[in-house]
Amino acid sequence: MFGSDALPNLLRYRERRWHEHCQLMLEELILPYIEKNNKWETITPKRSIVIIENRVNKQWLFTLLNSLIMCPKNTGVVLVIDKKNHQQARELLDSHGNDIEVRWLLIDDIIPNLLLDNQENYNKLLKNQYFWELLPTEKLLFVQTDSLIVEPIPDYFFEFSYLGAPFLPRQQSEYFEQRNQNGTLKSFIKVDTPIHGSPNPDVYPHLHGNGGLSIRHRSLMHTICKEKSGNSFKEEQEDVFFSRHIATYSNPAPLNIAKAFACESTYNPEALGSHAAWKYFDGSELGEHLEKHWKQIWGIINS
Helix, strand or coil: HHHHHHHHHHHHHHHHHHHHHHHHHHHHHHHHHHHCCCCCCCCCCCCCEEEEEEEECHHHHHHHHHHHHHCCCEEEEEECHHHHHHHHHHHHHHHCCCCCCCCEHHHHCCCCCCCCCHHHHHHHCCCCCCCHHHHCCCCEEEEEECCCCCCCCCHHHHHHHHHECCCCEEEEEEEEEEECCCCEEEEEEEEEEECCCCCCCHHCCCCCEEEEEEEEEEHHHHHHHHHHHHHCCCCCHHHHHHHHCCCCHHCCCCCCHHHHEEEEECCCCCEEEEHHHHCCCCHHHHHHHHHHHHHHHHHHHHC
16 A cells, blocks of 8 residues: 555656646746736747647646747747636736737637546547648647656757657666664655557657647648547547657657657756656656756846
């Protein structure tokens, strides 16, 4: 029982630490900077941030504003949401967004009656070719609210048609002490958790494409959906679906480029961002990652 409870509770602790960092950054550094800055007007954006999320809260706001700060100038914003939460999102952004120009896409207008409340429906939305036709720019940055961009993204990365963290198989091992009532060390318990398993053979040799924080070109995604989505089973994750077909239509980015862009299951201190960092990084790695983010934001707002 001890072993089965230890790891989930440790991960909850790390997740809370991650969220508290995001909220502290939002309140103490990002919002004051946004309120004083009026550079967000983009008449003809060269690229767009895309956030698909119905949970409208401070984490949603943090994800949007942090992503804007970390992107090159002339980056637009596309917010995909359902009608039920649309007004709340507008009000939250209006109160803090300093006239940020937003392209709103309502899920109800793309796929009627689609509830974005589970991964299967999220996959269905992104594997729909009509969704990609509605996006306003060719170059896109998809950011989920459990992702974190920790330093500015050079425009160079947007030249790749599909780029996401590597699908690197790894077994996560955590060690816990078990003690007697008097505090004497009794034993150690090792808890192993497989991560991902072996990558799909169709994504060799590039081995990357995690969608939580990813760069995508609209035309490529649209073509893959148009020609291949009919053969994708509904449970297939959308990022695995796209990754399987990338090599048929384009030259995948080298794995080292993907490692430099983002990390997930294996920590890379040089990566520009991460997805679900608390699930995979140990305490020291997570601390280094969050501190890097603080230093980068501090440098930007004081430049």
